[in-house]
């Protein structure tokens with residue numbers, strides 16, 4: 001019995017064991033780690049593949065669901081392992097088809113995940129941290145401060161739960177997660193190892209089999225982490241630029257003081273050059289804020305800045321939230337900004353706001369339900385219920 005595992009076996013299992021639960025969470029093991037874990041148990045590689053398929057293709061919630069695994073091995077696994085996902089606290093559908101989830105990830109912390117269907121495409125916006133330490137001036141997640149990094153199981157668990165909510169893990173289902181953007185709460189490059197493991201599971205055929213162009217990491221510019229990204233993944237890249245010069249970007253995106261624009265653009269270019277395939281471009285995200293970064297002169301300055309940088313530009317009209325005095329520009333201003341960039345030769349899209357009626361729009365992630373203080377479980381539940389009511393209203 002594994003319950004009586006030798007100290008040596010326990011030491012071998014330690015790297016796979018979640019210290020919070022004392023168990024191995026199979027949901028959070030990348031393909032490589034799953035193989036290594038089964039090697040510790042003296043099992044062959046195909047066991048790892050079977051378990052990955054049970055969890056990610058078929059949505060298995062219990063080890064005992066895995067009927068092509070021997071009873072003896074299942075009993076052993078039940079002693080040392082489990083499948084543990086975040087808990088969905090709220091699920092809300094918008095009239096435009098957008099589905100928003102608020103998920104609880106231990107000790108009252110909550111994260112948000114949003115599914116955005118668009119024709120054949122289903123994009124899932126995934127969180128990487130609870131809160132964020134980078135404090136961009138226009139971001140409601142930043143206003144919550146940083147609580148903690150998400151575990152691999154909590155990042156991939158968002159994909160697993162969203163897919164299961166549509167009963168759509170099977171190929172051919174109507175609503176499928178075809179694209180993932182790491183644009184929920186948090187700065188993915190500050191939770192590097194866990195985000196990379198989770199993205200590799202999204203990409204892996206025994207995981208979700210999503211192509212490299214359909215998984216996008218968005219960063220505000222953590223340059224040292226970006227510099228090592230191409231050695232571990234080949235996903236698409238988006239950078240949160242938001243300003244055409246360092247003076248303004250220092251104000252909006254404080255990490256710019258450490259890693260200014262020129263260095264950020266050079267590091268992105270290096271990432272793209274390191275990838276074996278050609279024609280990959282960076283998406284430049286630019287949140288348009290009324291009277292701050294939305295003038296025609298600033299659009300022209302942006303066009304000059306990005307003249308030789310292979311990119312497409314995504315303009316995101318600012319989403320207001322209660323702690324911010326910034327405003328969204330009018331339609332004409334947005335159109336003028338877009339036209340200026342397009343005339344300069346840039347592919348420029350304006351992100352349409354989705355899920356307006358359920359506060360699922362970008363930048364409104366969880367702010368209202370953040371509960372950073374430690375309270376009794378009962379009080380926490382009351383807070384969640386009240387917050388959910390506020391969001392649904």
Ligand code: SAH
Pocket residue numbers: 138139140182183184185186187188218219220239240285286287316317318319320321362363364
């Ligand atoms: N930390 C990463 C990813 C999460 S933020 C990053 O900064 O890139 C995802 C995107 O939403 C970023 O481009 C961010 O700038 C944008 N965003 C944040 N708050 C917003 C708001 N209130 N309105 C519009 N876009 C916002």
Ligand code: SF4
Pocket residue numbers: 132133134135136139140141142143184185186187220240
């Ligand atoms: Fe963090 Fe991104 Fe928000 Fe900046 S925009 S505070 S990096 S989540």
